[in-house]
Amino acid sequence: MSSDRPAPEGVDPTKPNAARIYNYLLGGKDNYEADRIVAQRMLSIAPDNRTLATFSRAFLTGSAKMAAEAGIRQFVDIGSGIPTSPSVYETITAIDPAARLASIDYDPVVFAHTNAMFSDLPGVTPMLGDFRDPDDIIERLPAEAGIDLSEPIAILLVGVLHFVLEDERPGEVMTRFHEVMAPGSYVAFTHGATESDETWVQQTVTDTVGSTAQFVFRSRADVATIFKGFDLLDPGVVPVQHWLGDDLPDTRMVVLGGICRKS
């Protein structure tokens, strides 16, 4: 899995950064001017993007809750982002205080924030890791985060897959995770969709090309293909609003959500 994109080794405040753009959209303060410029351009085309960010967060915590209620006690949140309340940790430990969480992101800024916020809490392990290197994550999960891969887990991939380019082979990465996940495990994911407003898609791709926040939009069918081998739960790969309620407004950017299970 190769890419010419710059690796997120350190912090470069002059380049827009996915975690910090999202932090700005959610009303946080952990962002720089370069992030705010991109976020404000996004909001000028799609002012409903702030609302969409809250829908996406509701899908994240809602799917974690659903998996916890189904009996899952081990969670692997990849592309976890700068911690925001209500968090995955708060959601799963409300159901079982002994639940374990590996909170993984490839961004050192996110890692620093996650460490600062979670260091005193039991059961949660911040990890610097890259979705595109599944073998590294799989090898470290048991030793570093106490995740037992012979028992079911839930992988959360919310707001991250649309940063994984085609030559980085997201489907092959998911096949690797599928191989090591115990039957009964879940994956919950979201993905920016090609069916979004066309101006929004073009502007976002132009604004982020060459940065670590570079977007790739995919169709419902292409997103479903990434999860080949898993059983997709109803209603399938649909706008996140459909997972949350009946009367939520459409948004210019369409974020697809899905939950699947290894049988």
Ligand SMILES: C[S@@+](CC[C@H](N)C(=O)[O-])C[C@H]1O[C@@H](n2cnc3c(N)ncnc32)[C@H](O)[C@@H]1O
């Ligand atoms: C839009 S934020 C979403 C954060 C969180 N999942 C949420 O839903 O609130 C996307 C996050 O994915 C991270 N990310 C992007 N590509 C990644 C990769 N290949 N491996 C790990 N993290 C990645 C970014 O650093 C960023 O923190």
